[in-house]
Amino acid sequence: MGRWLACLGLAAALVSGAARAADATEQALDEYRDMFGDENPAELWELRGQALWTEKRGPRQADLTACDLGLGPGVVAGAYAQLPRWFDDTGRVEDLEMRLVTCITRLQGYSEAEVLARRFGDGDKKSDLEALSVYIAKASSGQPVNIPLRHSAEQRAYALGEAAFFYRAGPHDFACATCHGDNGKRIRLQAMNKLSDAEGARRSYTQIPAYRTSQGEVRTIGWRLYDCFRQQRLPELRFGSEVAVGLSLYLARNAEGGVMAAPSIKR
Amino acid sequence: MSDPMRIRAVLTGDKVDVKILMGHVMETGQRKDADGNVVPAHYIVKVTASCNGREVLDADWGPSVSKNPYLAFRFKGAAKGDKLKVTWTDTAGESRSDEVAIA
DSSP, X not given: OHHHHHHHHHHHHHHHHHHHHHHHHHHHHHHHXXXXXXXXXXXXXXXXXXXXXXXXXXXXXXXXXXXXXXXXXXXXXXXXXXXXXXXXXXXXXXXXXXXHHHHIXXXXXXXXXXXXXXXXXXXXXXXXXXXXXXXXXXXXXXXXXXXXOOSHHHHHHHHHHHHHXXXXXXTTTBOHHHHHSSTTEEETTEEEOOTTSHHXXXXXXXXXXXXXXXXXXXXXXXXXXXXXXXXXXXXOOOTTOHHHHHHHHHHHHHTTTOBOOOSEEEO | OOOOOEEEEEEETTEEEEEEXXXXXXXXXXXXOTTSOBOOXXXXXXXXXXXXXXXXXXXXXXXXXXXXXXXXXXXXSOOTTOEEXXXXXXXXXXXXXXXXXXX
């Protein structure tokens, strides 16, 4: 009996030791983030995004200040916290990046292919979408995520996103939920949150767009989903497709009530 | 064209706290691209800062400084409203200057 108790005690000590190690890792990461303080390199993107918003560009020599992000033409403050959403003028649910593509093509006259060719920045090849996304997301910092799902198309997109989140496919039989179905898990140093729960979804969703130190680039939710599909060895997630928008709406809705804190800084 | 620097300069007590973010690729010349070709070196070699024309910082940099570098330093002898000008020059001979008023 005594030996049994000793064994149990040892097991408990091992478990709490592992938990302590994970906590220590998390704490070290928090310290690392704190070292940057307010000086997040994403600010460089924010500055560029702000300039791109007001600069007259493209075949039509127009700026983007007439762009309606859902709260009326030109309203940037708080818009990101209420996206993705239904738009009457395009007759579909759009996330921030697809809405920007709509505005850039309609107002400035660039072609969609031109904009999407540089959707992900890489060094000197800079992405306008990423810069604009940081500028607009920053203007929602401190605002609660608010996705009421009033329109039936939004509800359908949410259902599609939810189905995609749990859909196992590809050579590894992976779903988003395989890695993001439980709290307290990590891949290397990155904490994996349970994105089907409010708590986990809030922790993750409110931090994006983020500056990725390892890439020296800002990454948006569009890139995050694209790369998750790549990591799962699934076919390429088409930018702005129904599945992509559905998944970001699913994550946003689950994160409802969470306070936007983007752009953040990550590994 | 290079992106503007993000410069903060705040007077606290008799010292000015300066924090600078620079947008630069800072290629070391040691990396290879997907095709196996060396990515040519392209990094900042000199950073200078001057306040009302007086030099307050002169730094020689090398390839070991990170992409999109962050630099913080303090100096004495400036007042609120003074102009702080920061300049970098890189291996390609490109250079960029930005100026802020000390807050």
